[in-house]
Amino acid sequence: MDTSNERSVFYISDGTAITAEVLGHAVLSQFPVGTNSVTLPFVENVQRAQAVKAQINALYQQSGVRPLVFISIVTQEIRDIILQSEGFCQDIVQSLVAPLQQELGIAPAPVANRTHGLTANNLGKYDARIAAIDYTLAHDDGISLRGLEDAQIILLGVSRCGKTPTSLYLAMQFGIRAANYPFIADDMDNLKLPAALKAFQHKLFGLTIDPERLAAIRQERAENTRYASMRQCRLEVGEVEALFRTHQIRYLNSTNYSVEEIATRILDIVGLNRRMF
Amino acid sequence: MDTSNERSVFYISDGTAITAEVLGHAVLSQFPVGTNSVTLPFVENVQRAQAVKAQINALYQQSGVRPLVFISIVTQEIRDIILQSEGFCQDIVQSLVAPLQQELGIAPAPVANRTHGLTANNLGKYDARIAAIDYTLAHDDGISLRGLEDAQIILLGVSRCGKTPTSLYLAMQFGIRAANYPFIADDMDNLKLPAALKAFQHKLFGLTIDPERLAAIRQERAENTRYASMRQCRLEVGEVEALFRTHQIRYLNSTNYSVEEIATRILDIVGLNRRMF
Numbered sequence: 001m002d003t004s005n006e007r008s009v010f011y012i013s014d015g016t017a018i019t020a021e022v023l024g025h026a027v028l029s030q031f032p033v034g035t036n037s038v039t040l041p042f043v044e045n046v047q048r049a050q051a052v053k054a055q056i057n058a059l060y061q062q063s064g065v066r067p068l069v070f071i072s073i074v075t076q077e078i079r080d081i082i083l084q085s086e087g088f089c090q091d092i093v094q095s096l097v098a099p100l101q102q103e104l105g106i107a108p109a110p111v112a113n114r115t116h117g118l119t120a121n122n123l124g125k126y127d128a129r130i131a132a133i134d135y136t137l138a139h140d141d142g143i144s145l146r147g148l149e150d151a152q153i154i155l156l157g158v159s160r161c162g163k164t165p166t167s168l169y170l171a172m173q174f175g176i177r178a179a180n181y182p183f184i185a186d187d188m189d190n191l192k193l194p195a196a197l198k199a200f201q202h203k204l205f206g207l208t209i210d211p212e213r214l215a216a217i218r219q220e221r222a223e224n225t226r227y228a229s230m231r232q233c234r235l236e237v238g239e240v241e242a243l244f245r246t247h248q249i250r251y252l253n254s255t256n257y258s259v260e261e262i263a264t265r266i267l268d269i270v271g272l273n274r275r276m277f
Numbered sequence: 278m279d280t281s282n283e284r285s286v287f288y289i290s291d292g293t294a295i296t297a298e299v300l301g302h303a304v305l306s307q308f309p310v311g312t313n314s315v316t317l318p319f320v321e322n323v324q325r326a327q328a329v330k331a332q333i334n335a336l337y338q339q340s341g342v343r344p345l346v347f348i349s350i351v352t353q354e355i356r357d358i359i360l361q362s363e364g365f366c367q368d369i370v371q372s373l374v375a376p377l378q379q380e381l382g383i384a385p386a387p388v389a390n391r392t393h394g395l396t397a398n399n400l401g402k403y404d405a406r407i408a409a410i411d412y413t414l415a416h417d418d419g420i421s422l423r424g425l426e427d428a429q430i431i432l433l434g435v436s437r438c439g440k441t442p443t444s445l446y447l448a449m450q451f452g453i454r455a456a457n458y459p460f461i462a463d464d465m466d467n468l469k470l471p472a473a474l475k476a477f478q479h480k481l482f483g484l485t486i487d488p489e490r491l492a493a494i495r496q497e498r499a500e501n502t503r504y505a506s507m508r509q510c511r512l513e514v515g516e517v518e519a520l521f522r523t524h525q526i527r528y529l530n531s532t533n534y535s536v537e538e539i540a541t542r543i544l545d546i547v548g549l550n551r552r553m554f
Contacts, residue, residue: 007381016541018450019303025553026296026349027373030385039551041541066380072303088380096304096367103343103365104284108307116537126535127497133442140414165410168445172536173295220404258403258554259449260393264293264318274316276302277535 006034008059008067012052012082014074016116017041023092024070035068043073049081056085074110116277129175129277136171139179140164145196148179152272154200155180156244157207158236159227160217162254162262166207169263175275176267183240193247205266206244206251211237213255283311285336285344287364289329291355293393294318300369301347312345320350326358333362351387393554406452406554413448416456417441422473425456429549431477432457433521434484435513436504437494439531439539443484446540452552453544460517470524482543483521483528488514490532 009028011020017039028035043049059067069087073079073094083089097108118126138144139151141164148154153170155163159182167178181197197204211233218228226232244251250269254262267274286305288297294316305312320326336344346364350356350371360366374385395403415421416428418441425431430447432440436459444455458474474481488510495505503509521528527546531539544551 016537018537018541019299021551021553022296022299023369023373026370027377030351030370030374030387031377031381031383032386033381033383037553041545068377068380074307090373090376092300092373093303093307095372096300096369097307099367100304100308100345103345104308104310106308106310109309110307116535118533118535118538127494130442130536133445137417137441164414165407165449168410169449172442172446172449217404256395258393258395259407260293260295260554261395264295268318274298276298276314277537 006036007065008063009035009037010052010056010067010069010087011037011039011071012043012069013041013072014044014078015041015072017072018116020070020072020092024068024090027070028068043078043082044075046077046081049078053081053085056082056087060086122277125175125275126277129171129275132171132175132177133168135177136167136179139177140167142181145181145194148196148200148203150177151179151200151203152177153179153205153266153270154197154203155205155207155266156183156197156240156249157209158183158214158240160214160221161207161209162259163207165259166254166262166266169259170266173260173263173277174267174272175277176272183236183243193243198247201247201249204247204249205270206240206249207262208237208241208244208251208253210253210255283313284342285340286312286314287329287333287344287346288314288316288348289320289346289359290318290349291321291351292318292349294349295393297347297349297369301345301367304347305345320355320359321352323354323358326355330358330362333359333364337363399554402452402552403554406449406552409448409452409454410445412454413444413456416454417444419458422458422471425473425477425480427454428456428477428480429454430456430482430543430547431474431480432482432484432543433460433474433517433526434486435460435491435517437491437498438484438486439536440484442536443531443539443543446536447543450537450540450554451544452554453549460513460520470520475524478524478526481524481526482547483517483526484539485514485518485521485528485530487530487532 011017011024013020021039040052043052056067067087069089071082071091101108155167157163163180167180170176170178214233215228215230222228252265288294288301290297298316317329320329333344344364346366348359348368432444434440440457444457447453447455491510492505492507499505529542
């Protein structure tokens with residue numbers, strides 16, 4: 001990362017600014033440039049917009065370099081104030097509204113903060129999402145093997161291979177009810193498929209991980225234990241992969257993937273629909 | 278929602294397609310149009326791209342209406358195949374690359390799937406995010422009052438006001454170590470601030486909720502109980518708000534907000550930095 005190219009970046013929205021962050025981050029990741037970013041959500045009135053404009057201009061005066069400004073603002077009056085700043089402004093949502101309006105042949109009916117907001121229209125879907133999070137927490141780490149008939153997916157794997165963050169992400173981002181079950185290290189005879197899981201064979205999905213990465217992760221938590229030793233990690237990973245193959249359980253190696261990638265690859269492989277919130 | 282205007286929408290990416298979904302969803306939420314969406318992540322090779330193009334074209338042939346196609350594809354060869362489909366294609370990332378290249382004065386160095394991928398550069402930050410999720414789970418619902426010195430925020434509130442989903446979202450999306458502590462209903466004398474929390478007064482943040490909404494949420498879980506009664510909900514909410522005011526704890530009413538809004542509003546109010554993953 002060449003920090004001589006470091007740029008200040010603003011993500012500004014009249015809502016949560018999550019859309020501006022996600023897209024701005026995606027675009028900037030295409031450039032070999034360091035960034036120093038500030039997110040300003042809920043810029044909902046003229047007064048706050050003017051303060052933000054002053055902040056952008058002050059930074060420009062001070063540094064002599066135009067800040068990059070990614071905005072997602074529905075209200076034109078607010079948007080125009082930011083667009084008049086000295087920043088290099090990209091209006092990420094509005095730039096797509098005009099072409100879409102032409103294609104759809106209908107006028108936009110903008111409502112501020114509808115993307116990540118709660119409305120009467122999406123309340124039922126939102127409640128289902130919260131229910132998915134509740135379900136996933138109640139079925140994390142093999143806590144409960146009851147109610148697995150309600151799971152949409154059951155993740156299997158050894159301790160610290162990524163089951164819990166993946167399950168939570170599936171619930172939070174996509175509203176999926178995801179249970180997960182750990183294979184316990186101490187007694188390798190435990191690496192059998194419990195009868196309670198066998199009944200749901202079609203929902204099972206395995207996670208595996210390179211033993212080196214697993215040992216590094218475990219060392220962080222339990223340094224110099226057998227649990228974190230290379231030998232133990234190699235043994236467990238070998239056993240669990242053999243178990244996946246024996247029972248014809250589809251599986252994925254999580255080593256080089258973020259939680260977003262693991263979650264979306266699993267849904268892609270098993271063919272589960274993604275819901276959007 | 279006017280379903281006569283229902284349109285088919287594709288979100289297509291050589292990565293997770295999360296960026297395409299988030300932005301496409303934001304733009305479409307500006308129009309009064311129903312949508313029927315399909316997300317196709319990991320379109321990473323020519324063969325899959327051609328299959329996707331055929332899928333778009335088939336849908337167009339069948340319906341006579343052009344599908345809307347939001348793409349985020351780094352590799353030009355793959356991108357061009359989709360752009361040649363019969364869909365109404367919007368390249369959400371690429372459309373911003375050219376203006377940014379001019380502003381930055383440096384060429385893009387695109388790497389497929391860098392936005393939500395794991396790289397040597399972000400591995401440390403990624404591990405910190407997983408650590409935040411671990412921390413948050415270990416400090417959910419008052420499970421442990423130890424280690425609160427490591428919390429970045431401690432959410433307080435009555436049962437089912439949104440503490441757990443908000444804490445998990447803060448950890449998952451922003452890498453924030455968020456503890457939460459419930460005020461238990463049965464014994465209203467419990468609505469005191471425990472000494473263990475008082476020590477971290479500056480990290481405390483309250484959540485409240487309208488009694489009507491709280492009762493509706495509780496009814497879903499425990500129908501016709503005292504716990505879910507309007508009387509009990511009104512009593513608890515009144516008490517907890519009084520407690521927040523007595524101890525000068527900042528608080529937010531979560532009733533009309535999604536988990537994204539609650540989380541981002543809290544960070545905005547307390548001035549905690551958002552990290553991006």
